[in-house]
Structures are given as structure tokens and as C-alpha cells.
Amino acid sequence: MKKLFLLSLTLMVALALSLPAAAQRGRWEDDLPEKDEFHQTYQLSTGARVELRGINGGVEIETANVSTAQVDIVRSARTREDLEFQKIIVDHTPTSLVVRGENERDGWRGRNREVRQRVTLRIPRQVEFVASGINGRVRSGEIDGSLRIDGINGSVEVAQAAGHATISGINGRVTVTIARLGDRGIDVSGVNGGVELKFTDDINADLDVTGCNGSVYADMPNVTILGKLSRQNFRARIGSGGTRIAVDGVNGRVRLSRAGASEPR
Numbered sequence: 001m002k003k004l005f006l007l008s009l010t011l012m013v014a015l016a017l018s019l020p021a022a023a024q025r026g027r028w029e030d031d032l033p034e035k036d037e038f039h040q041t042y043q044l045s046t047g048a049r050v051e052l053r054g055i056n057g058g059v060e061i062e063t064a065n066v067s068t069a070q071v072d073i074v075r076s077a078r079t080r081e082d083l084e085f086q087k088i089i090v091d092h093t094p095t096s097l098v099v100r101g102e103n104e105r106d107g108w109r110g111r112n113r114e115v116r117q118r119v120t121l122r123i124p125r126q127v128e129f130v131a132s133g134i135n136g137r138v139r140s141g142e143i144d145g146s147l148r149i150d151g152i153n154g155s156v157e158v159a160q161a162a163g164h165a166t167i168s169g170i171n172g173r174v175t176v177t178i179a180r181l182g183d184r185g186i187d188v189s190g191v192n193g194g195v196e197l198k199f200t201d202d203i204n205a206d207l208d209v210t211g212c213n214g215s216v217y218a219d220m221p222n223v224t225i226l227g228k229l230s231r232q233n234f235r236a237r238i239g240s241g242g243t244r245i246a247v248d249g250v251n252g253r254v255r256l257s258r259a260g261a262s263e264p265r
Contacts (some may be wrong), residue, residue, distance in 0.1 A: 031076040032116055036083055038073040042092045047145065050123050051130040054101030056086060057117035058136035063125045063143065069097050070122040077115045086115035097123070101133075111153065137172065146182070155193070160200070167191070173252070177259050181205060185244040194252035197245070198259040204239035209247045212254055219257040 044050075044067060046079040052059055071090055077083045083247055091098040099119060123129075125144045137154035148155055157174035158165075164184035174195040177201050178186065188195055192212065202221055209216050216234040226235040238245075238256075247254055 006214045030116075031074065032078050033076070033112065033117075034078065034080050034083060035074060035076045037075075038070050038071065038088070038090075040090065042069045042071065042097060043067060043094060044069050044097060044127070045094050046123055046124070046126050047128065048095045048097065048124070049123070049130065050117065050126045051096075051098045051132075052100070052134065053098075053120075053130075053132045053134070054103075055088070055099070055117055055118065055119055056101065056115065059131060059134055059138045060118075060120045061129070061138075061140035061143075062120070062122045063141035064122065064123050066122075070099075071099060072120040072122075073099075074118045075115055078111065082113040082115055085113045087119070088117060088119070094237060142179070144179075147176075150206045178203075179223070181243045181245075183243065183244070187246050188250070189246075189248040191250045191252065193250075195247060195250050195254045197256045199256070200259045202242070204241055205237075205243045205245050206241045207234070207236045207238060207245045207247075207256065209250075210235040210255055212247065213251045214253040217253070217255040217257070219255065221258075 073088050075083060087102040089100050089102050125142050127143065128145045129143050130148045133139050133151045135153045138149060138152055139157045140159060142160035143158065144162045146163045147158065147161045150168045153171045156167060156170055156174045158176040160177045160179045162180040164182040165176065166187045168189045170191045170193065174188065174191055175196040176196040177200065181203055207218060210233050212232050218236055220238050222239045224237045226237055
């Protein structure tokens with residue numbers, strides 16, 4: 001129990017130290033009076049890598065069967081002068097799209113400027129998706145490729161993932177629907193909130209939950225408990241077993257269920 005609370009405290013302190021003071025005071029939900037906007041479309045090949053990092057605000061990812069990416073960015077501040085700081089850079093090639101917060105050389109001058117950022121991407125489903133260092137919630141549509149999300153100061157919601165998924169360092173609730181388990185499975189760690197993994201079909205997997213400060217539910221068909229069940233640790237085989245699902249260091253409830261199943265009472 002002590003180990004889990006230390007992990008959660010370390011996570012929250014690390015997130016707080018990595019963010020501007022203004023970001024720590026609010027959720028960055030509303031725009032400030034002065035704004036600038038960026039709207040651009042890019043061609044992407046099938047299986048391209050899409051990455052977001054260092055964003056001070058919420059991120060929305062919409063997906064479709066398309067070959068282009070639409071990037072929409074709104075930045076807002078109290079003065080036009082403040083908008084000269086904390087800019088967002090877009091780097092693009094046919095196989096890669098990176099949307100990232102600017103690494104300011106003159107960091108001290110811009111340190112106390114409050115600049116809020118909102119990013120919306122409309123991208124192909126068949127991509128490798130990465131999001132890191134986001135000060136706000138992350139919501140994504142269906143991703144038909146690998147998924148890595150880490151260092152998020154807000155909730156994470158993925159409508160559907162098909163492939164290997166790694167989710168870590170989340171200060172908020174995690175909800176992911178899994179359409180297909182990849183050979184490398186799913187890894188979830190360091191979450192200060194509940195974790196909900198929903199599966200569209202029956203699966204064959206080995207479930208390993210450790211260091212959980214909350215109840216564990218495996219509301220799936222053909223679940224066999226392995227070893228001793230305790231509040232912090234849970235091992236089970238789902239179906240015939242095989243692919244690994246690992247959940248570690250969660251300060252909240254962990255639930256695995258079929259997509260569309262009702263919540264437990």
C-alpha cells in the first residue's frame with residue numbers, strides 16, 4: 001500500500017514540476033481573450049507515425065478512412081504579446097506528423113506567460129499514435145495501429161485501439177476499447193485514477209494486475225483465477241491465455257469487460 005501511494009505522489013509531483021505555474025492552477029478549458037489559430041492539411045501514408053508532445057491544453061483526435069491529416073490549433077492568452085511565447089510547431093513528412101510545443105530558448109522570459117492551447121487532429125485510422133507531455137485530457141477516435149500515451153495531466157479516452165497499447169504516467173481516468181489484441185499485448189502503469197479496458201470480442205490473454213489501490217473486476221467470459229487474489233494483486237487467465245495484459249500502479253478501480261456491458265454495482 002505504501003509503495004502505491006509513493007508512486008502516485010511521485011507521479012503527481014513530477015507532473016506539477018514539469019508544467020508552468022498557470023497550468024497548475026486551472027484545467028485550461030476556456031479560451032483567453034486574445035487568440036491565434038492554425039489550420040493546415042497534410043498527406044500521410046498508411047501506417048504513418050502521428051505524435052503530439054508538450055501541449056498545454058486538451059487534445060482531440062478524430063479518425064476516418066482518409067489519407068490526409070487536418071491540424072487545427074487554437075492558442076489564447078490575455079495579451080497579444082503573450083502569444084509570442086509557447087508556440088506550437090508542426091513537422092511533417094509523408095510518413096510522419098509531429099505536433100509539439102516549442103522548446104523556448106528564452107525560457108525565463110516566457111515562463112510566467114499564460115498561453116492556453118487546444119489541438120484537434122483529424123487523421124487516418126491506420127497510424128502509429130503517440131501522445132506525451134499533455135497538460136489536459138486526451139480523447140481519440142479509432143486507431144488501427146500501435147498506441148503509446150504517457151505523461152498526461154488529465155483523463156485519457158480511446159474509442160478503439162487495434163494493436164499494442166502502452167499507457168503510463170496518467171493523472172486521470174483511463175478508458176480504452178480494444179478491438180484486437182496485438183502480439184505484444186497491453187501495458188498500463190502509473191495511473192492516478194480508474195482504468196477501464198473494454199473488449200469488442202472474446203479474448204485469450206494472461207492478466208497480471210499489481211500494486212492496485214482499488215477493486216479489480218474481470219467481467220469477461222472464461223476467466224480463471226491464478227494464485228491468490230488480493231486487493232492489490234490479481235492474476236488470471238482469460239480464455240486459453242496467451243497475450244499479456246499488464247496493469248501496475250493504479251490508484252483506483254481496474255475493470256476489464258466486454259464493450260457495452262453494464263457497470264458493476
